[in-house]
Amino acid sequence: MKLLTHNMLSSKCxxxxxxxxxxxxEARDIKVSKVDFNSEFVTRIIPKLDYKTLYGAAxxxxxxxxxxxxxxxxxxxxxxxxxxxxxxxxxxxxxxxxLICPETGRKFPINAGIPNMLINEDEV
Amino acid sequence: MENKxxxxxxxxxxxxxxxxxYEPMEDSFLLLDTLEEELPLIRNLNPAIILExxxxxxxxxxxxxxxxxxxxxxxxxxNPTACLATENTAKLNGTSVNAIxxxxxxxxxxxxxxxxxxxxxxxxPSEDKAGNELIDKAWAGGVDGRATxxxxxxxxxxxxxxxxxxxxxxxxxxxxxxxxxILENMGFKADNIKSRRILGEYLSILRxxxxx
Numbered sequence: 658m659k660l661l662t663h664n665m666l667s668s669k670c671x672x673x674x675x676x677x678x679x680x681x682x683e684a685r686d687i688k689v690s691k692v693d694f695n696s697e698f699v700t701r702i703i704p705k706l707d708y709k710t711l712y713g714a715a716x717x718x719x720x721x722x723x724x725x726x727x728x729x730x731x732x733x734x735x736x737x738x739x740x741x742x743x744x745x746x747x748x749x750x751x752x753x754x755x756l757i758c759p760e761t762g763r764k765f766p767i768n769a770g771i772p773n774m775l776i777n778e779d780e781v
Numbered sequence: 782m783e784n785k786x787x788x789x790x791x792x793x794x795x796x797x798x799x800x801x802x803y804e805p806m807e808d809s810f811l812l813l814d815t816l817e818e819e820l821p822l823i824r825n826l827n828p829a830i831i832l833e834x835x836x837x838x839x840x841x842x843x844x845x846x847x848x849x850x851x852x853x854x855x856x857x858x859x860n861p862t863a864c865l866a867t868e869n870t871a872k873l874n875g876t877s878v879n880a881i882x883x884x885x886x887x888x889x890x891x892x893x894x895x896x897x898x899x900x901x902x903x904x905x906p907s908e909d910k911a912g913n914e915l916i917d918k919a920w921a922g923g924v925d926g927r928a929t930x931x932x933x934x935x936x937x938x939x940x941x942x943x944x945x946x947x948x949x950x951x952x953x954x955x956x957x958x959x960x961x962x963i964l965e966n967m968g969f970k971a972d973n974i975k976s977r978r979i980l981g982e983y984l985s986i987l988r989x990x991x992x993x
Contacts, residue, residue, distance in 0.1 A: 667891075668888070705830070774882060
């Protein structure tokens with residue numbers, strides 16, 4: 658699970674959960690791989706992100722050292738910033754671990770890099 | 782890599798997932814053919830996020846991922862084997878798809894994030910008791926074959942971005958005309974853009990758009 662995916666997941670589907678966002682992360686296995694940098698894509702995705710959630714997730718995984726805590730001004734022309742966002746969005750992956758509903762503590766397991774967001778019928 | 786003009790039929794190899802994943806069939810190929818024709822429209826949108834619900838083998842989302850290299854491609858499937866097969870098919874084709882195991886859009890943040898949506902639902906009319914096994918969930922669509930699609934409709938307005946397009950597979954028993962009316966009543970522009978008769982089924986591809 659890449660952190661861009663994490664940025665778009667929520668546990669609101671659970672009955673009684675208000676926002677279900679952001680999901681906590683407990684990572685047992687993290688993989689960092691090289692993904693081609695595409696500045697045009699990163700520039701386009703930044704306005705769609707919940708940046709605070711991205712920063713929090715990167716920090717939790719120990720990959721926020723160089724990452725600014727907020728989106729920098731004129732980020733479109735700041736290649737250094739775009740590279741850093743690219744790294745945490747697409748190159749850092751949780752292979753094994755859990756996502757945690759912030760309101761109920763319910764865990765969603767991540768196995769083989771795939772988050773399992775299924776809930777039981779009695780949770781809907 | 783340069784974007785290609787054609788949508789290549791992707792490679793797939795389900796040998797490691799035998800019997801556990803819906804094999805690509807005529808409906809998959811009709812959807813691929815349609816998406817190839819739609820590529821200019823899709824590229825013109827410059828989508829940031831592309832989502833396929835019920836990706837199965839992963840051939841559809843993998844071919845889109847290959848054709849839209851400036852997009853983040855995601856796939857949701859209720860079947861964990863299909864999630865693995867989807868990511869594997871993407872790799873086989875030199876691209877990347879991010880799978881999530883889930884039921885429809887449950888688990889997704891519904892904040893108008895999706896620019897392109899593809900859904901080849903379980904559309905075959907079936908008795909309610911069918912579809913208990915995971916592999917049957919790939920085809921069994923309830924009484925009018927629309928049980929799953931009907932469950933998706935209420936989420937679409939919050940799912941789709943301000944400028945977006947979605948593609949749905951349907952058969953005549955699903956009443957595609959009525960499906961278009963439902964989508965139009967929700968504020969989308971909806972059309973039946975492709976039809977093909979295959980063995981025992983009359984298939985359609987419905988397109989719905991917002992803001993374009």
